[in-house]
Amino acid sequence: MPELFGIRLGAILVTGFILTTMFWHLDNSPKGVQEQNGFFAFAMSTTFYTCFEAIPVFLQERYIFMRETAYNAYCRSSYVLTHSIISIPSLIVLSISFVAIPFWTVGLTGDLHGFLFFFFTILASFWAGRSFVTFISGVVSHIMLGFTVVVAILAYFLLFSGFFISRNQIRLYWIWFHYISLVRYPYEAVLQKEFDNPTKCFVKGVQMFDNTPFGTAPLAVKLKLLQI
Incomplete structure (x- = not known):
């Protein structure tokens, strides 16, 4: 529906603008x-x-889908394939809108190649997210229940993605959640693209004392420690 797409596009543009102003020209420190x-x-x-x-889109079409497939008007795979294809143009527009705003202003590396990599990663994330939400809407029978389940599972995906806690620190009985996390794979992909460069140095001189007990020490003390 056009109004839903418009609201979603507006949310993406606002988010991109906020990210731009919050993470303006980050350095390699x-x-x-x-x-x-x-x-x-x-x-x-x-x-x-x-x-x-x-979520509400499929719930509204659920009974039509069940009726049409029951009378062999079309098969389930045709329905899934059709919805996947018709969603591609809107996802491309959303991806370009989201990537174009913060990529250059945040200072990500890669120029055109990096831009395209970031774009396709975001596009794949949108597609995976839409597929996941559609799957949940096919399992639950109420809109509010669907929202609750999706919010909870996506929060778990983010928790086990590796941002808050590394994979080595995750308990063995929770490690399976790390591997099924949909957020983990695009997150690790952009990290490897951004930082997997042996020619870049991310710690120089006194910067090695940042986030340590010596971080608040005077500059002269830090320089003296480097000379020891």
């Missing part, structure tokens, strides 16, 4: 790297949380 991690985690989770509009 330890603090900048930490802020880039936060930017990527929020950006990836946003692509999934903005897919809620798919």
